[in-house]
Amino acid sequence: MMQNLRLTLKSRPVGRLGPEHFDRVEEDLGPLEDGKARVRVVYVSLDPAMRGWVSDDTKSYIPPVQIGDTMRSLGVGIVEESKTDAYKVGDWVSGTPGWTKYIDVAPGDISVVPQLDRIEHYMGVLGLPGVTAYHGLVTEGQPKDGETLCVTGAAGSVGSLVGQIGKAHGMRVIGIAGTQEKCDWLVNELGFDAALNYKTDDLSKGLAEFAPDGIDVHFENVGGAPFKAAFRNMAAHGRMIFCGFISAYNGEKDPDPVDMTTIIRRRLSLKGFTMPDHYAAYPMMFQELGKLLMAGKLKYRLDIEEGLENAPVAFNKLFDGSNTGKLVIKVSEL
Numbered sequence: 521m522m523q524n525l526r527l528t529l530k531s532r533p534v535g536r537l538g539p540e541h542f543d544r545v546e547e548d549l550g551p552l553e554d555g556k557a558r559v560r561v562v563y564v565s566l567d568p569a570m571r572g573w574v575s576d577d578t579k580s581y582i583p584p585v586q587i588g589d590t591m592r593s594l595g596v597g598i599v600e601e602s603k604t605d606a607y608k609v610g611d612w613v614s615g616t617p618g619w620t621k622y623i624d625v626a627p628g629d630i631s632v633v634p635q636l637d638r639i640e641h642y643m644g645v646l647g648l649p650g651v652t653a654y655h656g657l658v659t660e661g662q663p664k665d666g667e668t669l670c671v672t673g674a675a676g677s678v679g680s681l682v683g684q685i686g687k688a689h690g691m692r693v694i695g696i697a698g699t700q701e702k703c704d705w706l707v708n709e710l711g712f713d714a715a716l717n718y719k720t721d722d723l724s725k726g727l728a729e730f731a732p733d734g735i736d737v738h739f740e741n742v743g744g745a746p747f748k749a750a751f752r753n754m755a756a757h758g759r760m761i762f763c764g765f766i767s768a769y770n771g772e773k774d775p776d777p778v779d780m781t782t783i784i785r786r787r788l789s790l791k792g793f794t795m796p797d798h799y800a801a802y803p804m805m806f807q808e809l810g811k812l813l814m815a816g817k818l819k820y821r822l823d824i825e826e827g828l829e830n831a832p833v834a835f836n837k838l839f840d841g842s843n844t845g846k847l848v849i850k851v852s853e854l
């Protein structure tokens with residue numbers, strides 16, 4: 521009998537998430553039902569938003585994971601057995617398998633994706649980070665040649681793509697990140713025009729020097745001091761795109777809020793978005809991202825941790841900044 525391993529939500533965390541919040545379920549997989557396919561998961565994604573999914577907030581953009589349910593996560597896998605015409609053995613699939621080694625799917629549960637040179641593309645450029653960066657910057661931000669773009673969380677999976685898409689649109693790009701190594705990677709490898717380290721640099725001074733006329737488009741991923749420095753350096757009629765605020769996801773409160781009258785004085789536009797609202801545009805965005813990838817204009821790096829059971833601990837790399845690229849768990853070999 522085939523063995524499965526799943527991690528199910530045991531309790532809701534206060535502060536950081538850890539192994540104590542999950543049960544490890546080892547189970548025999550029975551025979552595959554007619555009309556379904558059995559998928560072996562290859563990678564699952566660790567995304568900051570998952571911290572919100574284990575809260576009890578029923579008013580957010582997606583319902584919370586219920587206690588006892590398999591932890592929700594995006595991922596990719598390969599079809600190992602099929603009793604439906606919708607999937608054939610060997611297909612690569614991408615969707616939301618959750619923290620599990622195997623999952624049985626019905627037609628429509630998960631998408632078959634083209635077999636490219638690397639399945640890993642579907643965790644980065646051709647996955648959630650890619651469409652998030654594209655939608656946020658291009659659809660919401662309306663970038664224009666010669667404008668100045670600032671992005672926080674710049675060396676992360678979304679931020680690093682935002683900056684590169686900005687460069688492809690002829691923008692001057694400054695990134696804000698948390699280590700010198702990340703800042704060097706942004707400028708030397710990805711072609712950002714400048715990068716500031718929010719832990720060591722004077723952000724207001726650095727932004728004023730790089731963008732003396734102000735920031736035209738700001739892409740926010742983290743909140744806190746980097747957000748406030750950008751807010752105070754926006755150009756008149758600047759657009760601020762709110763993608764994420766990771767500094768607040770574990771319940772932290774900011775004792776020093778920004779002066780909201782700046783929005784009026786500088787005539788700013790502020791826009792928040794979440795990707796589940798934009799599924800219909802995914803095919804168009806994947807096509808555009810694919811073109812940029814093939815043209816060598818989008819680079820990304822993965823931070824791969826091994827073993828599903830390590831997911832709850834590895835997840836916190838997102839919050840201490842020790843992830844160097846898109847954080848994923850390798851569940852099995854392709």
Ligand SMILES: NC(=O)c1ccc[n+]([C@@H]2O[C@H](COP(=O)([O-])OP(=O)(O)OC[C@H]3O[C@@H](n4cnc5c(N)ncnc54)[C@H](OP(=O)(O)O)[C@@H]3O)[C@@H](O)[C@H]2O)c1
Pocket residue numbers: 566567568569648649652673674675676677678679696697698699702741742743744746762763764765766767768793794795796837838839840841842843845846847
């Ligand atoms: N709206 C949507 O639909 C959507 C979709 C996907 C992602 N997102 C959001 O996009 C943002 C980036 O996600 P990602 O998957 O690309 O993660 P990521 O940037 O690859 O990893 C998170 C990074 O955030 C930085 N960080 C963590 N805590 C911080 C703090 N207190 N202050 C400043 N920086 C901090 C760290 O980098 P440093 O070393 O630079 O500190 C860390 O490496 C998140 O806010 C996420 O929720 C939104």
